[in-house]
Amino acid sequence: xxxxxxELCDQVMTAHAGHxxxxxxxxxxxxxxxNYRPVTPQDGHCLLDMSAYNGIINYQPSELxxxxxxxxxxxxxxxxxxxxxxxxxxxxxxxxxxxxxxxCVAAGLAGPxxxxxxxxxxxxxxxxxxxxxxxxxSFGGEVMKNVAGYDVSRLLAGSLxxxxxxxxxxxxxxPKPFEELSLRFEATQQEALTRFxxxxxxxxxxxxxxxxxLEDSDTHLGADTPGxxxxxxxxxxxxxxxxxxxxxxxxxxxxxxxxxWRSLREQTHPFFKHGRPLWRVALPPTTPAEDFGAxxxxxxxxxxxxxxxxxxxxxxxxxxxxLGGHATLFRAAGGPIPADxxxxxxxxxxxxxxxxxxxELDPSGLFNPGRLVMEL
Numbered sequence: 001x002x003x004x005x006x007e008l009c010d011q012v013m014t015a016h017a018g019h020x021x022x023x024x025x026x027x028x029x030x031x032x033x034x035n036y037r038p039v040t041p042q043d044g045h046c047l048l049d050m051s052a053y054n055g056i057i058n059y060q061p062s063e064l065x066x067x068x069x070x071x072x073x074x075x076x077x078x079x080x081x082x083x084x085x086x087x088x089x090x091x092x093x094x095x096x097x098x099x100x101x102x103x104c105v106a107a108g109l110a111g112p113x114x115x116x117x118x119x120x121x122x123x124x125x126x127x128x129x130x131x132x133x134x135x136x137x138s139f140g141g142e143v144m145k146n147v148a149g150y151d152v153s154r155l156l157a158g159s160l161x162x163x164x165x166x167x168x169x170x171x172x173x174x175p176k177p178f179e180e181l182s183l184r185f186e187a188t189q190q191e192a193l194t195r196f197x198x199x200x201x202x203x204x205x206x207x208x209x210x211x212x213x214l215e216d217s218d219t220h221l222g223a224d225t226p227g228x229x230x231x232x233x234x235x236x237x238x239x240x241x242x243x244x245x246x247x248x249x250x251x252x253x254x255x256x257x258x259x260x261w262r263s264l265r266e267q268t269h270p271f272f273k274h275g276r277p278l279w280r281v282a283l284p285p286t287t288p289a290e291d292f293g294a295x296x297x298x299x300x301x302x303x304x305x306x307x308x309x310x311x312x313x314x315x316x317x318x319x320x321x322x323l324g325g326h327a328t329l330f331r332a333a334g335g336p337i338p339a340d341x342x343x344x345x346x347x348x349x350x351x352x353x354x355x356x357x358x359x360e361l362d363p364s365g366l367f368n369p370g371r372l373v374m375e376l
Contacts (some may be wrong), residue, residue, distance in 0.1 A: 001060035001069065004053045005136075008165070012366070013134035021369045022048045024161040025099025025334040026071055029210040030107045033329055034160045035341045048165055050102050057168060061086060065125060070102025077101055081173055093265050102166045108158025109316070111265035112208035113230065115300035121157035125161040129156065129163065136167065155357065161368040162376055163361040171189045176209070182257035184230045185249030185328040188213065189296065190223035190289040196301040197286060204243040207234035207270040210264055211267045212271060212296040221296070223289035230260055262301060270307060271297045277333045279307040279316055283325035290323070292316060304331075312339040320344070341374045 015022045019039075023039050025031070025047055041049065054071035058273075061084040068077055074094055081087055091111030092104040105127075110119045126140030127150075131294040140153035157168055187195065192211035199206055231247055233240045252260065263269040272278065274295075283290070286300035294309030307316070313329065320327040326344035329337060347352060358365075358376050370376065 001053060001055065001100045004213060005167070008048065008050070008053065008130060008167075009134040009136075010049060011046065012130055012165070015048075016132055016134070016364060016366055017373045022046050022165075022366050024048045024050065024106070024368055026050045026100035026103040027096065028092060029072075029096030029099040029164040030103050030109070032144075033107055035337065035342075036371065045288075050165060050167075051098075051100060052293065054100075056080060057303055062207060064173050064175075066173055067126075067168060068101050070100060070105075070166045072101045074099040074101055074104050075091055083175070085176050086173045087176050088123070090114055090120050090123055090164075091265055092120065093267065095266060101169060101171075104361050105157050105166055106167050109125060115209065115235075115303060116207045119157070123155040124154045124157050125172055126167040126174060127153040127156055127166055127364050129361070130165040130167050132164065132362045132364045136162070141170065148239060152214075152361075162372045163256065164367055165355060179237055179240055180207070180232060180257070181233045181240050181244065182230060182232045182252040182260065183244060183249035184252055187227065187229045188289075189224065189225045189227060189298070191294055192229045192298065193285075193287075193289055193302050194228065199247070200248065200285065200301060204246060205233050205235035205239040206231060206243065206301075207342045208232040208261060209299070209301050210260075211314070212269070213295060213297070215270070221293065222254065224292040225289075225296070232257070232261060266295075270299070271295065271306070275333055276308050277310050277329060277335050278331040279311055279327055280329045280330040281305045281310075281316065281319065281320050281325060283323050287323050287325070292319070310335065310366075311346065312317065315317060317344055341370075343372065346373065367369050 012022065013287060028195055042326040051071040054073065056066065056068050056072065056077065058067040059080065066081065066168060074092065075097065078088060091113045093109050093111055100326045108120045129137045129139065131137055140151065156163060175282040189211060196209055210230045211227055213225050231244045287302065292307045292311060294307040294311055316327045328344060332342065354373060355376065
């Protein structure tokens, strides 16, 4: 692997010397995400393929920490953790068999369990970064409290590679739940949000929630849209029994429940397969049902809402911001993207920090130009 790492460093230095931007890639399963367009020879880009730099460097199950190379298959890592009854608690989506750990961290996407345990950055303990001069920079480590100032390793989560190429990452892992059970009942969109709010005030062993409209409800939008609430309970049997009694509904069998949560994590549910633009709107969970004029699917207890359709970007962003959230054009589905990119414009303070980090870590603007922020 040392030879592969040397090759990556040489490629970065060659691109730096030739003033050519570098597009960092792994398995390509999340290449649709962000301000992305296919790289062509006319672009003058160089591809920095991380997939050959793979493998687990250190895994101590008793310490609940694993350190892996960026090109490591996400599925392979999860299989290794499962051998010891452990998991990546944030349930990162794969979007394909080629998904890598580096891409998982760079994209910063989390699945249904995000509402209960936190996002990707909450589990990043340390990282090694290849900068624009071909140097290897180390941040954080393999313990929970070991940094002062900016925790750069966690800032890499969701950065889409604009600060440099993630070479290695140390992640906190968690034991798999002792038991899991999923419940389902019918409810309108507003009824579901009301129930989510009630559950938040109770000590229930909830690890995931969702609301999806009935299959024939694409043209029936708004607070009274009929649908189904699905709730996943995780933990010790007494806690699950108590939560089941409080929530009600009918129990899904194990295979049906696993398929449901996988369909949300991997976006194989029919809601995501309409070939239409997909908007992800993050809102305070207490926000009532919102009608953006498009079919809706709700996750994370009301904190993450998906809207499927061709919506006006400025109107969606303005409404989301008014409600205290933000909006992302998650999939353009072949359509145009907003002139300022697919992500909600950064707040002035966040934008200033992002520009400063970019200047410190990648002053030549080598890595993934425009992928996260159009001007960077």
